Amino acid sequence: MEKYCAWCGIHLGTIEAVGKPGMVSHGICIECAEKLFQENPLQIQYFLNRFEIPILLVDDDCRVISANDRALELTCQSLECATGRLAGDVMECKHAKAGGCGKTVHCKACAIRNSVTHTHQTGETLYRIPAFQNLIQGDREIKVRFLISTEKIKDVVILKIEEVSGVQQGD
Numbered sequence: 001m002e003k004y005c006a007w008c009g010i011h012l013g014t015i016e017a018v019g020k021p022g023m024v025s026h027g028i029c030i031e032c033a034e035k036l037f038q039e040n041p042l043q044i045q046y047f048l049n050r051f052e053i054p055i056l057l058v059d060d061d062c063r064v065i066s067a068n069d070r071a072l073e074l075t076c077q078s079l080e081c082a083t084g085r086l087a088g089d090v091m092e093c094k095h096a097k098a099g100g101c102g103k104t105v106h107c108k109a110c111a112i113r114n115s116v117t118h119t120h121q122t123g124e125t126l127y128r129i130p131a132f133q134n135l136i137q138g139d140r141e142i143k144v145r146f147l148i149s150t151e152k153i154k155d156v157v158i159l160k161i162e163e164v165s166g167v168q169q170g171d
């Protein structure tokens, strides 16, 4: 699959063994990342809005630095509420609510946290990793399946939510 910078369109290379022939993925090139990180969080959000899928920009501990509108629709609605908080808290993860994002025994098996940590430590891009999360909506618990991709830019990780689907209770 061919990969291009979503900002300037430069070709970023080929991702092997994923996607169908002719499929295209988007990321960001180093030059655009340099420009982006000189901006303030609101401008970063404006840039992230160029992606059509929900995107969270997180640090190595899954703390939200910025998010695009699509991601805020899924989570806590405002950038002010999301930034500086851990992704599990922003997404209302059941385990984060119980013991804090990253601090419970369940967090070791969290595909989102593990993918962010892996990408941050190794620089390796992960593509469409399945993640099952128990989220709290109001007083209801729902199980949600995400497909996430992670990519390291400078010292932060772009967490892309490629797909979201509800999972039936009881399975």
Ligand SMILES: [Zn+2]
Binding pocket: 005, 006, 007, 008, 009, 010, 028, 029, 030, 031, 032, 033
């Ligand atoms: Zn670029």
